Amino acid sequence: MADVAAPAYRIIPIIPALKPGAMEGKGPFVANEKINEALGFPGKMAENWQETHDAVIAKMGELLGKYRSLKVYMDACVHCGACSDKCHYFIGTQDPKNMPVARQDLMRSVYRRYFTLPGKLFPALVGARDLTREVLDEWYNYFNQCSECRRCSVFCPYGIDTAEVTMAAREILDSVGYGQKYSNEIIGKVHKIGNNLGLPAPALIDTLEGLEEDVKDATGIDVRFPIDVKGAEVLLITPSADFFAEPHIDSLIGYAKVFHATGTSWTLSSMSSEAGNFGMFIGNYDQLRTIAMRIRQAALELGVKRIVVGECGHAWRVAYSFWNTLTGVGDGADANDRFAQMLQKQLDHRYKQPAHICEFTWDMIQDERLSFDKSKNDKHIITFHDSCNVARGSRMGDFAGGQFEIPRNIIKAVANNYVEMRDGTTREQTFCCGGGGGLLTDDLMDLRVKGALPRMEVLQQVVDGHGVNFMATICAICKAQFTKVMPIYGFDRRMVGGVHQLVSNAIILGDK
Amino acid sequence: MSLLFAILFYAATLLFVVGLFQRIRTYANTPAPLKIPTTPAPITTGGVVLRMTREVVFFESLFKANLWTWAMSIMFHGSLLLVALRHLRYFTDPVWGWVAMIQPFGTYAGFTMLAGLGGLWARRLFVERIRYISTLSDHLMLVLLMGIAASGLMMKFITHTDVVAVKGFFLGWLHLSIQPLPAEAILAFHLLSVVALLAIFPFSKLLHAPGIFFSPTRNQTDNPREKRHLSAWAAKMESEN
Numbered sequence: 045m046a047d048v049a050a051p052a053y054r055i056i057p058i059i060p061a062l063k064p065g066a067m068e069g070k071g072p073f074v075a076n077e078k079i080n081e082a083l084g085f086p087g088k089m090a091e092n093w094q095e096t097h098d099a100v101i102a103k104m105g106e107l108l109g110k111y112r113s114l115k116v117y118m119d120a121c122v123h124c125g126a127c128s129d130k131c132h133y134f135i136g137t138q139d140p141k142n143m144p145v146a147r148q149d150l151m152r153s154v155y156r157r158y159f160t161l162p163g164k165l166f167p168a169l170v171g172a173r174d175l176t177r178e179v180l181d182e183w184y185n186y187f188n189q190c191s192e193c194r195r196c197s198v199f200c201p202y203g204i205d206t207a208e209v210t211m212a213a214r215e216i217l218d219s220v221g222y223g224q225k226y227s228n229e230i231i232g233k234v235h236k237i238g239n240n241l242g243l244p245a246p247a248l249i250d251t252l253e254g255l256e257e258d259v260k261d262a263t264g265i266d267v268r269f270p271i272d273v274k275g276a277e278v279l280l281i282t283p284s285a286d287f288f289a290e291p292h293i294d295s296l297i298g299y300a301k302v303f304h305a306t307g308t309s310w311t312l313s314s315m316s317s318e319a320g321n322f323g324m325f326i327g328n329y330d331q332l333r334t335i336a337m338r339i340r341q342a343a344l345e346l347g348v349k350r351i352v353v354g355e356c357g358h359a360w361r362v363a364y365s366f367w368n369t370l371t372g373v374g375d376g377a378d379a380n381d382r383f384a385q386m387l388q389k390q391l392d393h394r395y396k397q398p399a400h401i402c403e404f405t406w407d408m409i410q411d412e413r414l415s416f417d418k419s420k421n422d423k424h425i426i427t428f429h430d431s432c433n434v435a436r437g438s439r440m441g442d443f444a445g446g447q448f449e450i451p452r453n454i455i456k457a458v459a460n461n462y463v464e465m466r467d468g469t470t471r472e473q474t475f476c477c478g479g480g481g482g483l484l485t486d487d488l489m490d491l492r493v494k495g496a497l498p499r500m501e502v503l504q505q506v507v508d509g510h511g512v513n514f515m516a517t518i519c520a521i522c523k524a525q526f527t528k529v530m531p532i533y534g535f536d537r538r539m540v541g542g543v544h545q546l547v548s549n550a551i552i553l554g555d556k
Numbered sequence: 557m558s559l560l561f562a563i564l565f566y567a568a569t570l571l572f573v574v575g576l577f578q579r580i581r582t583y584a585n586t587p588a589p590l591k592i593p594t595t596p597a598p599i600t601t602g603g604v605v606l607r608m609t610r611e612v613v614f615f616e617s618l619f620k621a622n623l624w625t626w627a628m629s630i631m632f633h634g635s636l637l638l639v640a641l642r643h644l645r646y647f648t649d650p651v652w653g654w655v656a657m658i659q660p661f662g663t664y665a666g667f668t669m670l671a672g673l674g675g676l677w678a679r680r681l682f683v684e685r686i687r688y689i690s691t692l693s694d695h696l697m698l699v700l701l702m703g704i705a706a707s708g709l710m711m712k713f714i715t716h717t718d719v720v721a722v723k724g725f726f727l728g729w730l731h732l733s734i735q736p737l738p739a740e741a742i743l744a745f746h747l748l749s750v751v752a753l754l755a756i757f758p759f760s761k762l763l764h765a766p767g768i769f770f771s772p773t774r775n776q777t778d779n780p781r782e783k784r785h786l787s788a789w790a791a792k793m794e795s796e797n
């Protein structure tokens with residue numbers, strides 16, 4: 045990574061000057077035949093361009109009929125530019141095609157040409173383009189420079205969500221054999237082994253036993269990390285990075301301690317050991333659903349009453365917003381909806397289904413079932429990075445905005461020093477870490493570093509102004525991205541950690 | 557000329573109504589398979605109505621995004637509304653009381669409308685990134701609207717068009733009888749531009765007006781855990797299992 049350098053900080057907020065073509069290129073590695081075929085996509089693009097051309101247009105027509113979001117968003121943009129300076133990739137790269145509206149226009153120009161009257165009659169007038177091989181390559185490049193973070197959709201007067209357009213573009217690309225290696229490979233692993241990292245069950249069980257020993261050594265207390273326990277109350281679904289990556293694992297230890305301290309019976313599932321759902325990143329409903337179905341299956345087989353999700357941003361969005369639709373994990377299915385009723389009858393509806401681990405912990409704190417020694421976190425001056433998919437795609441608790449308050453409340457309950465980052469860069473206006481949406485791959489390192497720029501600039505301000513030395517977050521991708529990117533900006537990688545890592549530091553176990 | 561304009565207006569109105577209706581029907585009939593509100597989103601239907609009202613009336617998101625653009629847009633849209641309402645006087649006899657009441661404001665709104673449009677166009681011309689995303693039609697649309705506003709103002713304040721005759725024409729038009737229209741270039745220009753605007757509405761970015769009501773990120777309630785949300789094509793996947 046020696047060739048990737050961090051861009052210089054500026055006085056924020058700033059709207060950068062345009063550098064057309066700055067991020068032109070081939071995009072991330074393309075998925076090979078084996079990877080694509082494992083997901084049921086064509087192995088590679090047809091030799092004959094016309095064939096691909098027709099398939100792209102047909103797929104686009106299909107999606108326009110299936111998704112109201114895409115249909116409305118293709119028509120409604122007025123090119124007002126309100127979103128134009130809101131994307132962290134545009135701010136960091138200065139490439140105008142990374143302005144959300146320009147990214148959408150890559151697809152909109154084709155939409156206008158093939159699906160609207162003015163585009164058919166006067167293409168030049170309305171900015172309509174024929175679909176050429178170059179256009180498709182451009183899609184591949186720039187739709188793989190969007191982390192589907194939805195910051196743009198907060199500011200658009202019509203709520204136009206570039207993430208929806210990106211997802212459609214990626215689905216179209218996949219449907220003609222032009223998929224991205226990283227995401228598709230990971231999805232293949234989930235299908236085959238059950239998690240994104242390809243950790244087989246014996247390795248997982250081994251890891252958990254090791255963890256029990258570690259915690260015993262550190263605290264003298266037998267904290268269990270149970271797996272495949274039938275009849276447990278809680279099924280924990282967490283990103284597989286939690287099982288061994290740093291600093292993720294410290295949060296996993298935190299969850300286990302919370303369950304231990306509250307006497308909650310819980311379990312992991314070796315069959316369904318992944319919260320992440322990369323089906324969303326490639327915009328494919330079938331993949332999204334197939335991956336989520338494992339969780340339904342595990343819940344039914346283990347007979348659990350509650351499903352709790354660990355610290356992962358997009359996983360929480362999928363769980364919160366889509367699980368009920370995709371698999372019936374949730375409440376409120378029609379009485380004649382047999383598929384969903386089967387599971388919903390089993391779940392305990394005194395609790396939210398699914399629940400976020402932060403909701404679980406916060407409820408326990410409010411019920412005074414946990415106690416903390418806050419001074420254990422005194423070495424940290426903490427700030428909180430809202431993860432994009434939690435902030436803009438999902439909620440916690442039962443009030444709008446609970447996803448902002450609950451993690452902050454937990455931090456304040458377990459630590460003494462808390463500082464907010466600059467307004468306009470937190471909560472629903474938070475900046476993405478730069479590695480979301482299936483871009484957390486080394487072949488996109490340059491983009492990832494540049495995309496992190498706005499967050500780094502704001503972090504630097506609280507570091508300089510308040511001596512902040514810990515940035516807590518509740519997303520596995522944020523953690524992985526920041527630990528890699530922050531050293532390039534001159535920060536210590538250990539500055540990043542989970543909220544439950546702080547919980548783990550301060551929690552008082554054993555007899556009170 | 558009167559006959560020609562009468563026909564043009566009938567055609568344009570038809571195109572506008574049918575085209576818009578068609579479009580709205582497609583939006584309404586296209587499923588929204590997943591819950592995708594942009595949070596923090598309202599948890600109740602009432603909350604959604606409130607959110608939508610704030611968006612439509614106050615342009616809330618645009619306000620958060622860019623103050624200048626917001627100010628210009630509010631000025632333009634607000635003025636347009638007043639001006640349009642004022643024009644009801646040409647279609648009603650006797651003129652409704654409240655239309656008569658807003659008449660003076662409506663007249664001056666022509667100026668603020670022109671100013672708002674001018675501001676928006678200046679942005680498009682001089683702000684680098686807005687220029688980058690603008691198409692020819694974006695510019696032309698603003699020019700068309702400015703043309704309508706300017707010609708309208710000119711008739712009111714400079715050439716003093718015979719509005720009684722114009723009103724006679726439109727009242728007749730409403731009842732399918734062709735009445736004479738003053739033969740003036742500026743009036744013809746004004747009316748032609750309006751015809752053009754009506755005709756392109758259902759085929760252009762002006763669809764943002766109905767579109768916003770169908771935007772899932774704005775019109776959905778945030779209650780996916782409480783209520784199962786299922787579209788027809790997604791439900792079919794389950795019965796096939």
Ligand code: SF4
Pocket residue numbers: 130131132133142143144147189190191192193194195196197206207210476
């Ligand atoms: S979704 Fe996020 S990454 Fe994608 S264009 Fe919008 S702001 Fe940029």
Ligand code: SF4
Pocket residue numbers: 120121122123124125126127128144145199200201202203204
């Ligand atoms: S803010 Fe919305 S309408 Fe304006 S340019 Fe961006 S996507 Fe288009």
